[in-house]
Amino acid sequence: MDQEVTTGRDGALLVVGDVVTDVVARHQGPLAAGTDTAASIRTLPGGAGANVACWAAHAGCADVRLLGRVGADAAAWHERELIAAGVRPRLVIDPTAATGTVICLVDAGAAAERTFLTDSGASLRLEPADWSDALLDGVGRLHLSGYLLFTEPSRELARTALAAARARGVPVSLDPASAGFLVRLGVDRFLAFAEGLDVLLPSRDEACLLTGLPDPVDAADKLSRLVPLVVTKAGADGALVARSGSGPVRVPAVPAAPRDTTGAGDAFTGAFLAALLTGADPEEAAARGCRAGAEAVERLGARPPCPGRDG
Numbered sequence: 568m569d570q571e572v573t574t575g576r577d578g579a580l581l582v583v584g585d586v587v588t589d590v591v592a593r594h595q596g597p598l599a600a601g602t603d604t605a606a607s608i609r610t611l612p613g614g615a616g617a618n619v620a621c622w623a624a625h626a627g628c629a630d631v632r633l634l635g636r637v638g639a640d641a642a643a644w645h646e647r648e649l650i651a652a653g654v655r656p657r658l659v660i661d662p663t664a665a666t667g668t669v670i671c672l673v674d675a676g677a678a679a680e681r682t683f684l685t686d687s688g689a690s691l692r693l694e695p696a697d698w699s700d701a702l703l704d705g706v707g708r709l710h711l712s713g714y715l716l717f718t719e720p721s722r723e724l725a726r727t728a729l730a731a732a733r734a735r736g737v738p739v740s741l742d743p744a745s746a747g748f749l750v751r752l753g754v755d756r757f758l759a760f761a762e763g764l765d766v767l768l769p770s771r772d773e774a775c776l777l778t779g780l781p782d783p784v785d786a787a788d789k790l791s792r793l794v795p796l797v798v799t800k801a802g803a804d805g806a807l808v809a810r811s812g813s814g815p816v817r818v819p820a821v822p823a824a825p826r827d828t829t830g831a832g833d834a835f836t837g838a839f840l841a842a843l844l845t846g847a848d849p850e851e852a853a854a855r856g857c858r859a860g861a862e863a864v865e866r867l868g869a870r871p872p873c874p875g876r877d878g
Contacts, residue, residue, distance in 0.1 A: 578707025579630035580623050580840055583618015583728055585690035585714045586635035586645050586658065587667035591829065591868055593675045611868040613669060614690060615744055616712035617868045618830045620772050622652030622837025622859055625871035628844055629657065636701060638665035638689045652873050659697045661689035673827050681829050687718070695721040695727045702728075707844050709737050710836070713744030716760060717752055727785040740766035742836050743773040750776070758793065767794040768836050771801040783807060787815040798839065798853055800832050800860070806853045818853040819863035830869025834859040 571634040594606040631686040636659040637645055645666070667690035672682040674857040691714060703709065711726040711734040715721040732739045741764050743749055749757055754777055761767055767790060769777065774786040774797075784798055784807060791809035799807040838859035842852035862871070 569837050570708045576805050577844065579632055579705050580708050580710065580844060581632045581702060581706045582620040582629050582710045583634045583715065584712025585614040585667060586617040587614035587669050587690050588641055589613030589669050589671055589869060591671045591673060592826065595675045609867065611870065612645055613830065613869045614667065615714055615742065616832050617649060618833035619710060619837040621649070621652040621870050622834040625840040626838040626841035626855065626859060628841035633657065634697065636689045636693045636697065641666040644877045646823055647665040648873070654872065659693065661692055664689040664692055671829050673829065681827065691718040691721045693724045695724050695810045698724055698727050700731045703731060703735055703737055706737055706838055709739045710840055711739065711741045713742050716757060717748045733763060740764065740768060740840060742832065743770045746772045746776050749773060761794055764794045766796045766798065768798050768800065770832055771799055784815050788812060796849055798849065800835050805857055808849045808853050810849065816850055818850055818857060821857050823861035823864050825864040827867045831860045831863045833869060834863035847859050853868065
């Protein structure tokens with residue numbers, strides 16, 4: 568993998584991944600088992616893949632495209648929301664499954680920590696038949712949501728998209744998406760897929776899980792011997808940029824007052840990829856990712872500001 572492929576620029580960003588409906592419940596203090604807990608509840612558009620696309624557009628990427636699968640129940644709403652955010656959606660409507668739904672339980676305390684209850688629905692029923700190599704026309708980078716790897720049909724789609732992109736010399740990035748789902752998939756299976764990537768964007772916990780190393784610096788360094796560019800997202804500790812085993816560079820976080828940490832990693836990824844497409848080096852792109860992550864945690868929900876929706 569040459570440097571041009573790893574840090575390629577220009578062209579559109581194509582994101583392939585999940586589109587879901589988020590039900591965000593912000594509660595103060597611990598949940599009260601067996602009775603009521605007061606909460607502020609909103610229904611918002613989400614999904615890791617869709618969030619990345621929206622944040623990339625928000626960061627200035629002029630041509631962001633998204634391939635995802637939804638149910639007929641919410642297809643029109645999700646399409647409107649994506650278009651309003653500056654994304655060109657190609658949504659496959661599943662004939663039998665409803666749109667995926669995630670219940671986000673957000674502690675309204677200082678850390679704004681969140682817990683997810685996930686019904687993937689149609690989002691992970693993407694399959695190779697939903698792919699066309701023409702989707703790569705004019706594309707400068709392909710980004711795959713790691714959630715695609717957690718069901719066989721969408722995993723096969725991810726393999727198909729990765730092979731098509733590599734045949735065209737289009738660099739491919741992936742966010743592992745969920746430490747919990749990674750355990751179910753199996754680290755070895757994930758790493759076998761990752762060998763074909765140009766960029767890997769794990770969280771700190773995911774990087775440590777994938778390597779078995781407790782120190783995220785060591786984990787990032789080890790992963791960068793498999794994938795040429797590894798950017799580990801570490802929340803309030805910023806990010807680590809590791810290139811081909813040359814030793815990670817730490818990029819500081821941007822101070823923020825957290826309100827809801829849902830989608831912060833997606834915001835980082837979207838802004839990071841948008842920056843690479845304008846020619847930024849990985850460290851500068853990571854700095855822009857940290858700024859987007861800080862903006863994200865100060866908002867309710869996983870998407871950037873959008874006309875007609877409060878944050």
